[in-house]
Amino acid sequence: MDLQKDVYRRSAELGFWLGEPFWNRGIMTEAVKAFTALSFESFDLVRIYARVFEWNPASARVLEKSGYLLEGASGGA
Numbered sequence: 001m002d003l004q005k006d007v008y009r010r011s012a013e014l015g016f017w018l019g020e021p022f023w024n025r026g027i028m029t030e031a032v033k034a035f036t037a038l039s040f041e042s043f044d045l046v047r048i049y050a051r052v053f054e055w056n057p058a059s060a061r062v063l064e065k066s067g068y069l070l071e072g073a074s075g076g077a
Contacts, residue, residue, distance in 0.1 A: 001039060001048075012039060014050040016059070023058070032066040 004011045014035070018028045036048055052059045054074065064070075 001035070003043065010045055011047040011049065012043065012045055014039075014048050016050075016062075028062045029065045032062055036066060 001012045001014055003009070004013070014032070016028060016032060039045060039048060048068075049071070050059075050063055050068065052063065060070075
């Protein structure tokens, strides 16, 4: 997690990676859910966000299943 500074100090960015042998087991979804809950309990946060590579819809699905909402998406070129 990357806690932000100044006017963004109550926000944090979440990043994650999981090796391919462990995909499709629900591991990352459970980890993101637990991490998110613990982060809100432990820090004075109002927002946690994550960025997803366009070519990786599985990461977006992990976030959706963990309760995150899509704020915006690039329309490409």
